[in-house]
Structure formats: structure tokens, C-alpha cells
Amino acid sequence: MTSDTTPGQPVPEKAAAPLVSLKNVNKHFGDLHVLRDINLEVARGEVVVVIGPSGSGKSTLCRAINRLETIDDGEITIDGKVLPAEGKALAKLRADVGMVFQSFNLFAHKSILDNVALGPIKVKKEKSAEAKEKAMTLLKRVGVDNQANKLPAQLSGGQQQRVAIARALAMKPKVMLFDEPTSALDPEMINEVLDTMVELAQEGMTMIVVTHEMGFARKAADRVIFMADGQIVEQATPEEFFTHPKSDRAKDFLGKIL
Ligand code: ADP
Ligand code: MG
Numbered sequence: 001m002t003s004d005t006t007p008g009q010p011v012p013e014k015a016a017a018p019l020v021s022l023k024n025v026n027k028h029f030g031d032l033h034v035l036r037d038i039n040l041e042v043a044r045g046e047v048v049v050v051i052g053p054s055g056s057g058k059s060t061l062c063r064a065i066n067r068l069e070t071i072d073d074g075e076i077t078i079d080g081k082v083l084p085a086e087g088k089a090l091a092k093l094r095a096d097v098g099m100v101f102q103s104f105n106l107f108a109h110k111s112i113l114d115n116v117a118l119g120p121i122k123v124k125k126e127k128s129a130e131a132k133e134k135a136m137t138l139l140k141r142v143g144v145d146n147q148a149n150k151l152p153a154q155l156s157g158g159q160q161q162r163v164a165i166a167r168a169l170a171m172k173p174k175v176m177l178f179d180e181p182t183s184a185l186d187p188e189m190i191n192e193v194l195d196t197m198v199e200l201a202q203e204g205m206t207m208i209v210v211t212h213e214m215g216f217a218r219k220a221a222d223r224v225i226f227m228a229d230g231q232i233v234e235q236a237t238p239e240e241f242f243t244h245p246k247s248d249r250a251k252d253f254l255g256k257i258l
Contacts (some may be wrong), residue, residue: 017080019044019206020065020175025074027060027230034060035071036230042175047207049217049238052227053253058210061227062177065208066097079174095123098168098176102184104160106152106167112139113148116167123171131170138166142196158189162196175206182213212257214242226250 018041027035034057042048050058063069065076067083067090076083078097084090106115116135120126126134139145142162144155152160161181168176178197182190194216201207201220211217217224217238224241226234228249234241245251 018042019046019079020208021075021077022065023075025064025076026072027057027064027069028072034230035064038074038230038232040225040232042206042208045204045206046222047201047205047209047220049221049224050208050210050227051212051217051224051253052233056227057230058227059179062099062179062208062210065175065177066099067094068099091123095171096174098171098173100161100164100168100176100178100181102180104152104157104164106160106163108152111149111151112144112155112163115152115163116170119167119171135166135170138169139163141169142166143192156189157185158192161185161189161193165193165196165200169200175208176200178207178209178211180210180212182211214238214258218242226253228253 020040020042022038022040025035025038026033038061050061052058060069064071065078070085078093081093083093106112107118110118113132113135116138117128117131120131120134121128136145136148139148142165144159144162144166147155147159147163152163155163181197182193185193190213194213197207197209197216198220207220209216209221221238223235224238225232226241226245226247226249233247233249234245236246241250242254245254
């Protein structure tokens with residue numbers, strides 16, 4: 001047992017504690033109640049796929065977990081620590097949460113290698129040579145090491161998204177969030193990105209993935225969460241959810257995308 005507990009505090013049951021926990025999380029945009037009493041626990045090493053109609057709050061959920069969006073009430077913890085509102089503590093905790101968006105958001109004027117090495121150099125104060133060496137290893141892992149000196153625009157969308165994954169991994173996150181990572185890609189590039197994500201899942205990374213790619217869900221997800229109107233309507237194993245959805249909303253939704 002590790003003993004990174006605070007004296008006087010109860011000893012947490014580390015192994016069983018969820019890595020990500022949301023308790024009664026609510027979020028409004030004006031009159032719009034976009035997250036309604038969300039309760040969610042994600043275990044270490046668990047892969048959760050979030051699925052649901054457009055506007056159901058999936059992106060807001062991801063952004064709240066990374067504190068890109070504030071919440072109105074409730075509590076979000078990452079590895080037992082409550083997400084702070086701002087400042088250095090937030091930056092530190094945010095480094096625990098890697099995020100990959102639909103748009104790759106790479107720095108256009110930096111090389112692929114620099115895109116991956118920059119976070120560790122700037123935020124983690126790693127030495128440049130060391131950070132670049134690690135970045136190269138990560139680029140190799142996602143299969144784009146032969147593009148290291150190119151600019152993002154010289155790569156295909158699928159390659160750029162794999163660089164975005166490498167960049168997030170460079171910060172050594174405890175959990176990776178993916179918000180529709182393949183929905184901006186040409187069809188022939190979707191699988192190369194999903195394959196990278198499946199590998200990551202198999203290596204034991206904790207992942208929350210917003211996607212409608214059922215193949216990925218079936219291959220990699222431990223659990224599928226179906227959201228509608230800001231609520232978690234149902235959750236089940238991929239097999240159970242895709243073959244026997246319970247709610248009318250889920251049946252209706254699956255009828256449209258299958
Ligand atoms: P999803 O990712 O499931 O499509 P979102 O989380 O993006 O859903 O959005 C949920 C709802 O919140 C939508 O109705 C959307 O229009 C609204 N919304 C999202 N971001 C904002 C914002 N910054 N300001 C106002 N409304 C927003
Ligand atoms: Mg979205």
C-alpha cells in the first residue's frame with residue numbers, strides 16, 4: 001500500500017476508489033439545463049463510451065471534467081482530488097486529464113515533434129532534449145514518427161489526430177477524454193485513429209470517449225452511457241446496450257444511427 005494520505009484523514013481505499021467521480025453535477029447555460037444531476041464514477045483502467053443525440057450535453061460533460069467549463073453545483077474529483085476553480089492547482093490537476101477534440105487543435109506553425117514536446121517543456125519544465133526524445137517515442141507509438149519534422153497541415157487528418165493523441169499522452173494523464181475524435185475525419189482515416197485508441201484502452205488507460213463508433217464501443221468499452229437532455233438515461237455493457245436498449249429514447253436513437 002502506498003501511504004500518500006494526510007495525517008488525521010481517513011485512509012482512502014485506494015484500489016477501489018474511482019479515478020473520476022461526478023456527484024450531482026448540474027450545469028446551466030442561461031435557461032438551458034444542460035447537465036442534470038449527473039452522477040458518474042469511472043474506475044481506474046475503465047473505458048466508458050458516451051453516446052447520445054446532438055445537444056444532449058456530451059461535450060459539456062467532457063469540458064466540465066477538464067474544467068474548461070465551470071459547473072453550477074455538485075462535485076467532480078479526479079483521483080480523489082476535487083477540481084479546484086483556478087490557479088496552479090487547477091493547471092496541475094488538468095495535466096492529469098488529457099483531452100482530444102473533434103478538431104485536432106495542433107499548433108499550425110510548430111513541427112509535429114514540437115507539438116508533442118511543447119507541453120512537457122512549458123508545463124512540466126522538462127529539458128528540451130529529453131522532452132523531444134520522449135515525444136519521438138510517442139510519435140512512434142501512434143505511427144507517425146516518420147512525419148516528426150513536418151507541419152500539421154502537411155499531414156492527413158487521421159495522422160493529425162494521432163499526433164493530438166500523442167500530445168495529450170505526453171503530459172502523462174491519468175485519464176483521457178475523447179470528444180468525437182473521428183467525426184471530422186474522412187471515412188478511410190477513421191480506423192487508424194480508432195485502432196490507436198483501442199491500443200490505448202488495451203494498455204490500461206482510463207478513457208471517457210464520446211463517439212458513435214459502435215465498432216470501437218464493442219471492441220474497447222467496458223460500459224456505454226446513453227445521454228439525452230442532459231441526463232444519463234441508461235448505461236450497460238456495449239453488448240447489452242446495442243442489442244437490448246431499455247429506454248424509448250435509446251431505442252429511437254439507435255434506430256437512427258444503426
Ligand atoms: P453534445 O456534445 O451532446 O452535442 P453539448 O454539450 O455541446 O451537447 O451541448 C448541450 C447543450 O448546451 C446544447 O443545447 C448546446 O447548444 C448548449 N451549449 C453548449 N455550449 C454552450 C455555450 N457555451 N453557451 C450556450 N449554450 C451552450
Ligand atoms: Mg458534442
